[in-house]
Amino acid sequence: MKLIVGLGNPGPKYAGTRHNVGFAVIDLLADRWKIDMSREKFHAWYGDGVVADERVVLMKPTTLMNRSGDAVLSAGRFYQVEKQDLMVIMDDWALPLGHIRVRSSGSAGSHNGLENVIDRIGFSDFPRLRLGIGEPLGNPVSYVLTKFTRQESEAVQPALNIAAEAVACWVEQGTAAAMNRFNRKSEQQQGE
Secondary structure, eight states, X not given: OEEEEEOOOOSTTTTTBGGGHHHXXXXXXXXXXXXXXXXXXXXXXXXXXXXXXXXXXXXXXXXXXXXXXXXXXXXXXXXXXXXXXXXXXXXXXXXXXXXXXXXXXXXXXXOHHHHHHHHHHSOOOSOEEEEEOOOOSSOHHHHHTSBOOHHHHHHHHHHHHHHHHHHHHHHHHOHHHHIIIIIHXXXXXXXX
């Protein structure tokens, strides 16, 4: 059983913003795996299916970003999800635009949504995927709520697809395989 949660803000006002890349990856996975995301429970839209003989639940919290932990806690308890079987997908302004990073654990950094998840569930040692949205030039709060420019979208759209591939790899092969395969690819894109 895998619980995959994309962080974002609900509603048309926030659709397509930098803060909602987690939702965008969930949408790609739902399309790829033919999972209907129209059900609402756990303070989230969700759907489930079977991927590589593994039950998978996809979720997009209906709370605002900074209360995402309510949905993760509720679904995690209901499905009795183990730490290693939870994947959280979010934006990260500390990563270059369009780069991804898979980690098995870590701190919230400056991400309030992830911080709320950690606070609500009581641990931080669960896999997560961060997708770079570029460094803000001004107020970070305003920046994450803006939409990508056309030029930025050209870098972000392929990254969303790669992020979905990384999550699929995580489901099928585990965290170490996803880190080895996709973190290296992201570093090569960056020229490291």
